[in-house]
Amino acid sequence: MFLLSTNQDWQEKLREEVLRECGMEIPNADMLTKLKLVNMVLLEALRLYAPVTYLFRKASQDMKLGTINLLKGTTVGIPIPILHRDKEMWGPDADKFNPLRFENGLSKAAKHPNALLSFSMGPRVCIGQNFAMLEAKTVIAMIIQRFSFSISPNYVHKPIDFLTLQPMNGLQIVLKPLER
Numbered sequence: 001m002f003l004l005s006t007n008q009d010w011q012e013k014l015r016e017e018v019l020r021e022c023g024m025e026i027p028n029a030d031m032l033t034k035l036k037l038v039n040m041v042l043l044e045a046l047r048l049y050a051p052v053t054y055l056f057r058k059a060s061q062d063m064k065l066g067t068i069n070l071l072k073g074t075t076v077g078i079p080i081p082i083l084h085r086d087k088e089m090w091g092p093d094a095d096k097f098n099p100l101r102f103e104n105g106l107s108k109a110a111k112h113p114n115a116l117l118s119f120s121m122g123p124r125v126c127i128g129q130n131f132a133m134l135e136a137k138t139v140i141a142m143i144i145q146r147f148s149f150s151i152s153p154n155y156v157h158k159p160i161d162f163l164t165l166q167p168m169n170g171l172q173i174v175l176k177p178l179e180r
C-alpha cells in the first residue's frame with residue numbers, strides 16, 4: 001500500500017490489470033494467476049521491505065563458507081535488507097522501486113536466481129509463501145477495485161524491525177472510493 005501510494009503510475013497500471021482480469025468480482029484462483037503486474041509489485045515490495053530482516057543459521061560442523069572458515073556451532077546472521085539492496089546483485093537502481101525487474105520472472109530479476117530471500121530458501125523455506133502471495137494479491141486487488149489511495153501528509157517514513165519490519169508510527173493512507 002505504501003509503494004502503490006507513492007507510485008501512482010503503478011497504482012493505475014494495477015487497477016487496469018485488475019479490472020481487466022477480475023472486473024468487480026472477488027478474484028478467484030484463475031483470475032489471480034493472471035495478475036502479473038500485481039505479482040511483480042508484490043515481489044518488489046518484498047525486496048525493498050522484506051518483513052523478515054534476518055535469517056540465522058548455525059554451522060553444524062566446521063566448514064568453509066566462500067573464503068571464511070566457520071567453526072562448528074558458529075551462528076551466521078544473514079542481513080536480508082542489505083542483500084536486497086546490493087547494487088552488484090540487483091543493478092544500479094537497487095534502491096529504487098522498479099517492479100519491471102521481475103518482468104521475466106523471479107529467477108531473472110538479479111544476477112543470482114535466488115537473490116530474493118524474503119521467504120528464505122532451501123529446506124527451511126517458508127511453507128506459507130504461496131498462501132501469503134495469494135492472500136496479498138486478493139487483498140490488493142479488492143482494495144484497488146474500490147479505492148484510489150495516496151499517502152497521508154502525516155506519514156513519517158521510519159521502517160523499524162520489531163520482530164518483523166513495520167512502519168514505526170503506522171501507515172496513514174487516504175482512501176477515496178471509486179465511482180462505478
Ligand code: HEM
Nearest residue numbers: 051052055056118119120123124125126127128129131132
Ligand atoms: C509475507 C508473508 C511471509 C513472509 C515474508 C514469510 C517469511 C518467512 C521466512 C523468511 C522464513 C524462514 C525463517 C528462518 O528460517 O529463519 C519463514 C518460515 C516459515 N513460515 Fe513464513 N512468511 C510469510 C508468511 C507465512 C504464512 C502465511 C505462513 C503460514 C500459513 C508461514 C509459515 C511459515 C513456517 C511454518 C515457517 C517455518 C518453516 C521451517 O522452518 O521449516 N509463513 N517464513
